[in-house]
Amino acid sequence: xxxxxxxxxxxxxxxxxxxxxxxxxxxxxxxxxxxxxxxxxxxxxxxxxxxxxxxxxxxxxxxxxxxxxxxxxxxxxxxxxxxxxxxxxxxxxxxxxxxxxxxxxxxxxxxxxxxxxxxxxxxxxxxxxxxxxxxxxxxxxxxxxxxxxxxxxxxxxxxxxxxxxxxxxxxxxxx
Amino acid sequence: xxxxxxxxxxxxxxxxxxxxxxxxxxxxxxxxxxxxxxxxxxxxxxxxxxxxxxxxxxxxxxxxxxxxxxxxxxxxxxxxxxxxxxxxxxxxxxxxxxxxxxxxxxxxxxxxxxxxxxxxxxxxxxxxxxxxxxxxxxxxxxxxxxxxxxxxxxxxxxxxxxxxxxxxxxxxxxxxxxxxxxxxxxxxxxxxxxxxxxxxxxxxxxxxxxxxxxxxxxxxxxxxxxxxxxxxxxxxxxxxxxxxxxxxxxxxxxxxxxxxxxxxxxxxxxxxxxxxxxxxxxxxxxxxxxxxxxxxxxxxxxxxxxxxxxxxxxxxxxxxxxxxxxxxxxxxxxxxxxxxxxxxxxxxxxxxxxxxxxxxxxxxxxxxxxxxxxxxxxxxxxxxxxxxxxxxxxxxxxxxxxxxxxxxxxxxxxxxxxxxxxxxxxxxxxxxxxxxxxxxxxxxxxxxxxxxxxxxxxxxxxxxxxxxxxxxxxxxxxxxxxxxxxxxxxxxxxxxxxxxxxxxxxxxxxxxxxxxxxxxxxxxxxxxxxxxxxxxxxxxx
Numbered sequence: 200x201x202x203x204x205x206x207x208x209x210x211x212x213x214x215x216x217x218x219x220x221x222x223x224x225x226x227x228x229x230x231x232x233x234x235x236x237x238x239x240x241x242x243x244x245x246x247x248x249x250x251x252x253x254x255x256x257x258x259x260x261x262x263x264x265x266x267x268x269x270x271x272x273x274x275x276x277x278x279x280x281x282x283x284x285x286x287x288x289x290x291x292x293x294x295x296x297x298x299x300x301x302x303x304x305x306x307x308x309x310x311x312x313x314x315x316x317x318x319x320x321x322x323x324x325x326x327x328x329x330x331x332x333x334x335x336x337x338x339x340x341x342x343x344x345x346x347x348x349x350x351x352x353x354x355x356x357x358x359x360x361x362x363x364x365x366x367x368x369x370x371x372x373x374x
Numbered sequence: 375x376x377x378x379x380x381x382x383x384x385x386x387x388x389x390x391x392x393x394x395x396x397x398x399x400x401x402x403x404x405x406x407x408x409x410x411x412x413x414x415x416x417x418x419x420x421x422x423x424x425x426x427x428x429x430x431x432x433x434x435x436x437x438x439x440x441x442x443x444x445x446x447x448x449x450x451x452x453x454x455x456x457x458x459x460x461x462x463x464x465x466x467x468x469x470x471x472x473x474x475x476x477x478x479x480x481x482x483x484x485x486x487x488x489x490x491x492x493x494x495x496x497x498x499x500x501x502x503x504x505x506x507x508x509x510x511x512x513x514x515x516x517x518x519x520x521x522x523x524x525x526x527x528x529x530x531x532x533x534x535x536x537x538x539x540x541x542x543x544x545x546x547x548x549x550x551x552x553x554x555x556x557x558x559x560x561x562x563x564x565x566x567x568x569x570x571x572x573x574x575x576x577x578x579x580x581x582x583x584x585x586x587x588x589x590x591x592x593x594x595x596x597x598x599x600x601x602x603x604x605x606x607x608x609x610x611x612x613x614x615x616x617x618x619x620x621x622x623x624x625x626x627x628x629x630x631x632x633x634x635x636x637x638x639x640x641x642x643x644x645x646x647x648x649x650x651x652x653x654x655x656x657x658x659x660x661x662x663x664x665x666x667x668x669x670x671x672x673x674x675x676x677x678x679x680x681x682x683x684x685x686x687x688x689x690x691x692x693x694x695x696x697x698x699x700x701x702x703x704x705x706x707x708x709x710x711x712x713x714x715x716x717x718x719x720x721x722x723x724x725x726x727x728x729x730x731x732x733x734x735x736x737x738x739x740x741x742x743x744x745x746x747x748x749x750x751x752x753x754x755x756x757x758x759x760x761x762x763x764x765x766x767x768x769x770x771x772x773x774x775x776x777x778x779x780x781x782x783x784x785x786x787x788x789x790x791x792x793x794x795x796x797x798x799x800x801x802x803x804x805x806x807x808x809x810x811x812x813x814x815x816x817x818x819x820x821x822x823x824x825x826x827x828x829x830x831x832x833x834x835x836x837x838x839x840x841x842x843x844x845x846x847x848x849x850x851x852x853x854x855x856x857x858x859x860x861x862x863x864x865x866x867x868x869x870x871x872x873x874x875x876x877x878x879x880x881x882x883x884x885x886x887x888x889x890x891x892x893x894x895x896x897x898x899x900x901x902x903x904x905x906x907x908x909x910x911x912x913x914x915x
Contacts, residue, residue, distance in 0.1 A: 200621045200877065201868050206672060213668035217661040224657055224727045228650070233728040235643045237650035239901070243908040301496055301913050302579060304644070304735050308802020308816055311731040315645045317579050318496060318910040322646035335814040339735040339804035341490055343497065343915040344419045347811040 236314040238323035244299055247273060253297055260284050268292045274316045275299035277345035279336055285354040287361035288331045296322040304340030307353060315340060328355040380451060380458060381766045383465070385849075387444025388759065388766075390472060392842060394436035395752075399838040401429040406791070406831035410824040411809045422808035423488040423915070430491030431482060434747070435510060436475050438597045441755055442551075443468070443517040445600045446544045448762065450521060452861050453538040453607075454528045459520055467516025474509025477502050488915055490806065492590070493566065495582045498912035501570035504562050511555050521548035529879070536873045539620055540607040540863060546627045547599040549880055550592060553635050553887060557588025569912050576909025580647030581902040588895060591638035591660075595630050597747060601754035602627070605674045605707055608761060610864035612703035615681025618673045620866035624877045626666035626673070632883050633662045636894035643730045652898050657727040659894065664725075667718065671711060678707070680867065702777045706757030709785040713749025717742055720796065735806070738799020741792040748834075749788045756781060756841060763848050765859045772847035776840055783837040791830025794823035 202210075227233040247253045258271050259281045270292060273280045286292050296305060296316045303316040307328075314322040328334075338349035405425055408416045451458050458464055480502065481487040487503035525545040529537060537545075561582050568574040610617045617623070639656035642648050681704075682693025698704050720742035723729055733739065760777050764770050771777060799805075803820055810817050876882050 200874060201619070202622060203619060203676075206619060206622055206669075206676070209672045210665075210669060213665050213672075216668075217664055220722065220726065221658055221661050225654070227728050228654055234650040235653050235727060235731065236646055237648060237653060238646060239649050239905075240646070241905060241907050244910060245908070301910070302494055304804075306735065306802065306804065311728075313644055313731045313734050317583065317645060317647055319578060319908045320580055320646040333814075335802075335812050335816060337802070337804055337812065339806070341423070341494060341497075341806040343913070344423060344488070347419060347807045347809050350812050 236322055236324045240321040242321050244318040270294045272296050274303040276343050277349040279351040282351045287358045288328050288355050289358050291327050293325045301342050302340050303338050303342050306337050306339040307334050331355045331357045384444045384448045385766050387440045391437045391441035394432040396842050398429045398432035399835050401425045403831045403835045406828045419808040424485040427488050427490050428482040439514050449540045449544045450524045453540040459524050467513045471510045471513025474506045478506025495579050496910040496912050497915050504566045508562050518548040518552050521545050536870045543603040543627050546631045550631045551596045554589050554592040557585045561585040576911050578907050578909050587638040587641045590641045592634045595634040597751050601751045604754050604758050607863050609707045610677040611862045612701050613681035615684050616867040617864045618676035620870045622673050626669045629666040636890045644734045660725040702760040703757045705781050706753050710750045710753040713745050717745030733799050736799035737795045737803045737805050740805050741795030744792050763845050767849050769851050772844050776844050780837050780840040787830050787833030794826040798823050
């Protein structure tokens with residue numbers, strides 16, 4: 200079989216490029232711990248309201264004894280519950296999302312807070328928001344004819360101004 | 375082997391493909407208008423999502439499947455110089471696929487299957503949509519079987535001879551498709567149809583998504599391989615030169631098939647039901663398949679350079695100007711490669727495990743795949759059609775200059791439409807929305823890009839109409855008895871005398887694929903049967 204020397208060089212270059220990209224990804228994943236949301240944990244979507252964790256009173260922003268912040272949110276056609284939350288900037292926040300019905304996706308534009316919310320599974324993402332501001336929280340997976348209207352708000356408050364109140368109040372004018 | 379019956383058979387496939395295509399183009403224009411929100415009267419989520427679902431199914435399943443079958447039959451009969459094996463069986467496959475298409479189209483068009491083309495369980499469409507889609511795939515399996523049979527008939531009749539490259543690639547695609555379609559077939563047969571018929575109360579959407587991911591990336595190579603085949607076997611000859619390397623072409627097709635299959639997982643990067651280790655493994659595999667595309671780019675450009683220099687081109691870049699830019703096939707390959715470069719960069723971003731979070735499910739993604747599919751793949755389908763129509767109808771192409779205008783406007787329209795989508799994606803616009811209902815300052819920044827997107831959509835529709843007009847006019851013109859054109863396959867610059875068996879057969883590669891599929895999908899699928907999962911009941915939309 201005949202391979203031109205120039206093509207052989209190009210093949211090595213191409214492999215080198217792919218290898219470089221894969222190495223960067225591996226370093227980020229294995230050393231810096233930057234991973235896609237991959238928390239394999241099942242939950243019965245039909246009984247969320249009876250579960251300890253995702254009962255209505257336990258949704259929203261909670262700070263535990265160690266000071267770790269966890270946000271629990273429920274996605275259901277066509278809203279995220281609670282409608283509005285407030286979190287500090289430059290602080291590690293763990294989101295736990297569940298769906299009551301069909302597939303949803305959630306994305307906070309201009310940040311890397313993004314995950315699919317698959318019924319039957321808990322989607323968990325840990326991230327931090329560098330810039331304070333008001334952000335929309337958008338459903339980015341088609342979930343039915345009202346999909347366009349499925350969104351809520353998040354306020355990222357400068358770290359020093361954020362008070363660890365319990366649940367943020369649910370405002371009626373979120374839309 | 376250019377008999378009239380065979381030509382009619384192949385043209386039937388291509389016409390089904392292109393009728394699906396033009397219908398889907400009209401829907402595309404409606405969609406860019408509707409989702410911009412500029413025309414209030416058009417606002418209708420139910421019509422929009424019915425249209426998006428139909429557009430996706432027509433473009434990705436109907437256009438591609440029928441085009442690939444027609445193309446494959448033609449390549450097999452001409453490159454092997456054999457009649458199509460078992461024509462009644464081939465017509466049966468065509469009829470089943472066409473019947474399935476009609477069965478799926480009815481619920482789509484009346485809004486009873488607005489589940490988009492990836493189905494989205496536990497959303498539930500009318501059962502005839504799933505049955506129709508399944509029959510389309512089953513019909514295409516007849517084609518796969520005929521391709522494999524013809525491949526081995528020729529090999530047995532010509533022992534130790536290299537199988538013609540065009541047929542080698544086509545058989546690779548048939549095998550790829552058999553392996554690929556198994557994932558979605560399992561999902562539809564064991565999950566969606568039983569749920570839609572009420573035989574089961576719940577299904578696991580996590581398992582359904584994993585099975586669909588099995589199909590979801592290699593299906594792209596199923597669409598792309600005919601375009602790559604044209605790059606290798608038609609372009610060098612049409613440009614006036616030789617194929618730079620026949621062997622490397624075979625290597626590229628083998629790697630596409632073998633590594634393209636077990637990597638569909640990157641569509642699940644943002645999913646909670648699979649663990650990060652598996653996603654990393656698939657990220658690795660995804661970068662491996664950039665290799666055959668980079669090899670293809672090199673070989674095709676080298677073949678073009680040979681042609682340009684044979685035509686008198688001098689200097690480092692002088693050969694580019696001497697290429698026959700007015701030959702539709704040559705123009706197409708240049709435009710297709712440009713789209714492949716931009717689409718490929720977007721693809722590398724999507725494939726990057728962590729970076730994907732920024733663009734997942736945003737307008738960036740349709741921007742990316744419209745470049746690769748609507749750009750590279752479809753431009754080459756146009757080129758193949760312009761090349762085949764005069765041969766199959768025995769009439770000269772109605773207008774060469776219209777063909778060139780059509781190719782340029784398609785390229786320009788696609789560039790105009792996809793650029794704002796990439797920007798909108800980075801600005802956070804979700805891909806699957808029918809209107810921008812969010813009362814947020816951020817969304818104001820989306821408006822100017824929506825104008826550009828609409829303009830691009832109209833340029834594309836105009837171009838698509840030109841294409842249909844040109845091929846229809848060709849076919850309807852009065853026959854000229856003396857016009858005869860034969861297909862010409864490019865010669866490699868170094869003739870291939872003998873090949874190692876692994877470059878001339880797929881037996882070994884099927885075994886390798888089986889092992890790789892088990893490694894990359896074994897545990898991710900089996901886990902659903904070992905852990906406590908909770909099913910979801912079906913939902914309307």
